Amino acid sequence: MINRTDTIESVYEILGRVTDPEVPVLTILDLGIVRNVEFKDESLVITITSTYTGCPAMDMIAANIRMELAAAGYTNVRIEQSIRPAWTTDWMSEAGKEKLREYGIAPPDKRFSIPEDGVACPRCGSSNTRLVSEFGSTACKALNLVPPPAKPSINAEIAKSPLIFSNVIDKPSIHILALCQRCSKKLMVRWRS
Amino acid sequence: MKATLDYILHLADNALILGQRNAEWCGHGPVLEQDIAISNISLDLIGQARSFYQYAAEIQGNGTTEDDLAYLRDERQFKNILLVEQPKGDWGFTVLRQFLFSAHQQWLFQQLSTHDDERLAAIAEKSLKEVNYHLRWSSEWVIRLGDGTEESRQRILNAIETMWTFTGEMFMGEAFETASGVNVQVGLPAWEEKVRNCFAEANLEMPANVFMRSGGKKGMHSEHLGFILAEMQYLQRSYPGCEW
Numbered sequence: 078m079i080n081r082t083d084t085i086e087s088v089y090e091i092l093g094r095v096t097d098p099e100v101p102v103l104t105i106l107d108l109g110i111v112r113n114v115e116f117k118d119e120s121l122v123i124t125i126t127s128t129y130t131g132c133p134a135m136d137m138i139a140a141n142i143r144m145e146l147a148a149a150g151y152t153n154v155r156i157e158q159s160i161r162p163a164w165t166t167d168w169m170s171e172a173g174k175e176k177l178r179e180y181g182i183a184p185p186d187k188r189f190s191i192p193e194d195g196v197a198c199p200r201c202g203s204s205n206t207r208l209v210s211e212f213g214s215t216a217c218k219a220l221n222l223v224p225p226p227a228k229p230s231i232n233a234e235i236a237k238s239p240l241i242f243s244n245v246i247d248k249p250s251i252h253i254l255a256l257c258q259r260c261s262k263k264l265m266v267r268w269r270s
Numbered sequence: 271m272k273a274t275l276d277y278i279l280h281l282a283d284n285a286l287i288l289g290q291r292n293a294e295w296c297g298h299g300p301v302l303e304q305d306i307a308i309s310n311i312s313l314d315l316i317g318q319a320r321s322f323y324q325y326a327a328e329i330q331g332n333g334t335t336e337d338d339l340a341y342l343r344d345e346r347q348f349k350n351i352l353l354v355e356q357p358k359g360d361w362g363f364t365v366l367r368q369f370l371f372s373a374h375q376q377w378l379f380q381q382l383s384t385h386d387d388e389r390l391a392a393i394a395e396k397s398l399k400e401v402n403y404h405l406r407w408s409s410e411w412v413i414r415l416g417d418g419t420e421e422s423r424q425r426i427l428n429a430i431e432t433m434w435t436f437t438g439e440m441f442m443g444e445a446f447e448t449a450s451g452v453n454v455q456v457g458l459p460a461w462e463e464k465v466r467n468c469f470a471e472a473n474l475e476m477p478a479n480v481f482m483r484s485g486g487k488k489g490m491h492s493e494h495l496g497f498i499l500a501e502m503q504y505l506q507r508s509y510p511g512c513e514w
Binding site for chain 1: 303304306307309310311313314315316317318320321388391392393395396397399400403406407
């Protein structure tokens with residue numbers, strides 16, 4: 078069933094097309110949740126780990142892995158979940174962190190291993206931010222507040238925009254954004270370390 | 271030494287029932303960010319419960335699934351402590367309960383992360399990261415309410431008075447704990463220290479000489495558990511095997 082000339086690398090290439098259902102700009106490789114890929118007997122065994130125990134996206138990620146691999150001809154696939162060692166934001170790739178920033182989410186930063194004030198806003202770069210909540214729209218995110226710029230001209234686009242992470246619209250966070258519009262302050266989301 | 275099935279179920283039940291209780295806040299939190307925070311904690315707890323139930327289901331074998339254990343066991347089979355099944359009360363009650371529970375869970379999971387039972391150790395190590403978060407968040411709330419307004423202080427004082435009687439059970443060793451090589455009594459000083467430090471900052475006092483209620487670990491529950499199970503298990507009991 079498995080063509081023995083296939084390499085692990087080609088499997089990784091396929092896995093690089095599977096994205097995180099919560100933050101679709103990230104692939105599961107960017108996230109660092111793929112822990113192992115191997116051919117065992119007649120099966121292709123993929124080991125993945127969750128970012129946190131209650132992550133509701135794991136079943137969907139596993140299903141998406143199966144679909145991508147099936148499209149490439151791999152039908153005998155086994156997906157296993159590991160929990161140890163526990164996932165850490167250190168496993169997130171540098172490319173992944175950059176994509177996260179572009180998406181409007183402050184990437185994890187070792188200097189802020191505990192959620193606190195001063196995390197750089199992914200949109201305007203300001204470090205004048207205040208932690209609003211250690212928990213964001215998903216359990217892997219925390220919320221920080223960016224005060225409105227003192228000189229709107231510095232970044233007119235941001236000043237006009239009521240939202241910092243406007244593309245995250247399918248989650249409870251949309252309500253927080255509405256709240257923001259009222260008080261004309263801006264929110265950003267950072268990854269929970 | 272491997273952990274016993276009953277012990278794994280006890281850990282799972284604690285997490286599931288508290289997760290279910292906290293989930294009652296979803297859409298009802300005092301402000302949106304805190305509504306999200308408590309719902310996230312609930313999700314973490316349900317995630318922990320799933321990890322434990324999956325392990326328990328494997329130990330039990332015979333095709334048992336995590337869902338069978340969560341949805342098809344009766345009140346007397348649940349081994350959670352009485353503290354977690356108490357109604358959510360007001361916000362003061364909920365945050366205090368979370369604090370008292372997380373303060374113990376942090377110590378417990380630190381111990382369990384080096385347990386001989388590798389699967390148990392792995393779940394504990396993973397969950398510990400989340401528990402640290404829960405403890406920090408809930409301590410901040412205890413301080414905010416205790417050292418806040420007259421009203422907030424009164425609320426947290428009421429919560430302490432109502433809840434203290436349920437805290438002792440965390441440190442009363444049960445046969446399934448001893449059989450799993452876990453001695454919960456020795457966790458008491460660490461817990462008291464965390465609580466005392468937080469209470470000192472909150473201008474609160476730890477009650478003394480309170481009669482401690484127990485029975486949850488043995489399946490002898492307060493009347494509240496039946497109601498939670500009725501709500502949580504209704505669908506699976508009425509439509510066996512139903513899936514989303």
